[in-house]
Amino acid sequence: MAKKDEAKTVKVTQTGSPIRREKSQRATLVGLGLNKMHKTVELKDTPEVRGMIRKVRHMVTVEG
Numbered sequence: 001m002a003k004k005d006e007a008k009t010v011k012v013t014q015t016g017s018p019i020r021r022e023k024s025q026r027a028t029l030v031g032l033g034l035n036k037m038h039k040t041v042e043l044k045d046t047p048e049v050r051g052m053i054r055k056v057r058h059m060v061t062v063e064g
Contacts, residue, residue, distance in 0.1 A: 010044075012041055
């Protein structure tokens with residue numbers, strides 16, 4: 001059984017540019033911790049994070 005500290009994580013990498021995108025999509029990338037091309041962050045796998053990823057799925061790749 002996994003401990004609470006060992007929550008599942010997901011790696012998100014920015015692959016697309018936010019240029020000529022809606023401001024809300026740019027804000028979502030910043031909220032995920034992404035602000036430069038090919039930057040990768042590791043986030044907890046929660047419904048909130050999954051929703052943010054879904055909003056910008058055309059600009060990111062997801063592992064895990």
